[in-house]
Amino acid sequence: SYPSIETTELDLVSQRIPQDMPSPDYIINLASVVTAERNMSLFDELISSNLKILLNLYERFKEESSLKLFIQFGSSEEYGSEQSPFREEDRECPNSPYALVKQLTTNTSMMLYRNYGFPIMVVRPGNLFGPLQNKDKFIPYVVGQLRSGLPLNVSPCEQKRDFIYVDDFSCAIESLLQNYFKCLGEIVNVSSGESISLKQIIEHCKASLHSSSDVNYGALPYRENEAMDLKCSIAKLSSITGCNIHFDNEKRLTDYLKQ
Structure with a gap:
């Protein structure tokens, strides 16, 4: 069972956050529109759901001494199609409006820390999966x-991604909160540190489920300038948390299929 929590519903894009809202010890900003589409018309919505929300939260809580850490979420997509494994100090090369806006919020977060001492960090997640995830992922x-x-219409699926199960991700975030004093002004990858091809995932799932579905590899094209091996270094995460981190994604995927 979950502990009782107090909730407040706000439009964080257009509404000011009330001054009488209690200041938390930690802010974990999960608000975002997530899409891998290359459609340039998405910029307005993406900026509203990412940058405007970040700035609204900053304006409300910038002078609150009780705030220990604000976690802003970036994306491993910020790194683009450069050579992996990606390290936090690598030059970003975003290939989509979503990734570009995430890079914008990352840079804004670092500016707020450097210029104003705002206690913020950026987490760049790998590809999350787990129960209740949107069915189009x-x-x-x-x-x-x-x-x-049913048949699967997919790309050739040779591209590799760095997946992380939602429970493992949550535990990593908890470890960062426990070490908040090491996180201020930092960008930290939170992923498995290993990449696997999408084809391997499909074949593993098909065998585990004894499925008769046809898999139509190549029915869809790769996205423009698609990253073919998106793998993140988690050395900084291990250093901050003091743990030798290992995530067993094969076991997690097998457990997920049993649900």
Whole structure:
């Protein structure tokens, strides 16, 4: 069971955060529109759901001495299609409006820390998966089609991604909060540190589920300038938390398929 929590519903884009809202010890800003589309018309919505929300939260809590750490979420997509494994100090090369706006919020966060001492950090997650994920995301889509015996229309799926299970991700975030004093002004990758091809995931899921679905590799093209091996270094995460981090994604995927 979950502890009782107090909730407040606000439009963080257009509404000011009330001054009488209590200041928390930690802010974990998960608000965002997430998309891998290359459509340039997405910029307005992405800026509203990312940069404006960050700045609204900053304006309300910038002078609150009780705030220990603000976690802003970037994305491993910020690194683009450069050579992996990606390290936090690497030059970003975003390939989509979403990744570019995430880079903008990352740079804004670092500016707020450097110029004003705002206690903020940026977490760059790997590719998350787990229960209740939107069904149009890769792993839920694959599992849903396979369980229904329906065909999968996918790209050639040779591209590799660095996946992390949501429970492992949450534990990593908890460890960062416990070490908040080491996190101020930092960018930290939170992922498994290993990459796996999308084809391997499909074949593993198909075998585990004994599915008769046809997999139509190449039915869809790769995205423009798609990163073919997106893998993040987690050396900084290990250094901050003091743990030798290892995430067993194969076991996590097997457990996920049993749900």
